[in-house]
Amino acid sequence: MAKPHPVLLDVDTGGDDALALLLAMASPTLDVRGITCVAGNCALEQVVTNTLTLLDAIEAPPVPVAAGMDRPVLEPGLPAPPLHGGDGMGDLGLGAPRRSRVDDHAVEFLRRTLSDAEEPMTMICLAPLSNIAMLLRMYPSVGEKIERLYVMGGTYAAPGNTTPAAEFNVRYDPEAASIVLNSGLPVTLYPLDPFMQVRFTKEEAEAMTEAKGAGARIAGGIALHYCRFFGMDFSLIGDAGTVATVIDPEGATTVSRPVHVDLSTGTSRGATVFDRRILTDGFVREGEWTEVDVVTRVDASRYRKLMASALGADEALDD
Ligand code: RIB
Numbered sequence: 001m002a003k004p005h006p007v008l009l010d011v012d013t014g015g016d017d018a019l020a021l022l023l024a025m026a027s028p029t030l031d032v033r034g035i036t037c038v039a040g041n042c043a044l045e046q047v048v049t050n051t052l053t054l055l056d057a058i059e060a061p062p063v064p065v066a067a068g069m070d071r072p073v074l075e076p077g078l079p080a081p082p083l084h085g086g087d088g089m090g091d092l093g094l095g096a097p098r099r100s101r102v103d104d105h106a107v108e109f110l111r112r113t114l115s116d117a118e119e120p121m122t123m124i125c126l127a128p129l130s131n132i133a134m135l136l137r138m139y140p141s142v143g144e145k146i147e148r149l150y151v152m153g154g155t156y157a158a159p160g161n162t163t164p165a166a167e168f169n170v171r172y173d174p175e176a177a178s179i180v181l182n183s184g185l186p187v188t189l190y191p192l193d194p195f196m197q198v199r200f201t202k203e204e205a206e207a208m209t210e211a212k213g214a215g216a217r218i219a220g221g222i223a224l225h226y227c228r229f230f231g232m233d234f235s236l237i238g239d240a241g242t243v244a245t246v247i248d249p250e251g252a253t254t255v256s257r258p259v260h261v262d263l264s265t266g267t268s269r270g271a272t273v274f275d276r277r278i279l280t281d282g283f284v285r286e287g288e289w290t291e292v293d294v295v296t297r298v299d300a301s302r303y304r305k306l307m308a309s310a311l312g313a314d315e316a317l318d319d
């Protein structure tokens, strides 16, 4: 087997960030070298607590966890969305964390970790991009040690979720998203289009809560929380789909397209506008545009199986 691929995760844990962390920590193909926290789904301190608690609950190795930006680079931030529950992670009652964060601010932690890395590292960004934008603005040279940024954010052809035009991670900190997407670094964007595809049924989630592994039980509990919150008989795996794309890129369909982040203060603020025109020569394109790789769809069945298998819960799946 090939050596596990070193990765850094930036999260706003968040129930679906927790699903992503469970997959990343369980996957034999990834070597999680650090987790940085940022305000988004809930306040920064709650994000840090949820991340530490989750790692304790699965008896994870001592992976460093650093706290970062407690608000966007420019605005005061949006209210925490209610869908993740009172504690932001599905109210599973996992108790207080035993382990602690590192003292460094997330930006310093990332600078040092990337600077010291022997090889460029992959970053998996599942949250508002405030930490990553500050890192790139304060220490531009670290870009040489970033192999690729996999970013959960934006929409390609799908509607927004936080507003009709914008997806939550980008809308929460549009300026940060613009800085990162226009950085010129290799970016694979995982927008709401594939994000909405990969789901577990309520029955599968219930079966997972009976599984042997703590990770599977927690994943089932989070999925059931979302089923209850939305009154649906399924739950998305959300951010975990982004991690699946890193683990198994063959399961994702990707195109390269110029993208622009709308920084206006109007109703489309935080929209990710893709230039999908075939003929563009001689046509106008105002503002800042950068070509990124964007996942337009994924093999949902393949990624469901990948996640269930990583958590040792293959038998929980109906298909
Ligand atoms: O819009 C979905 C994204 O916003 C996910 O990353 C979710 O965790 C929230 O951060």
Ligand code: CA
Residues within 6 Å of the ligand: 011, 012, 013, 014, 016, 017, 041, 126, 127, 239
């Ligand atoms: Ca997230």
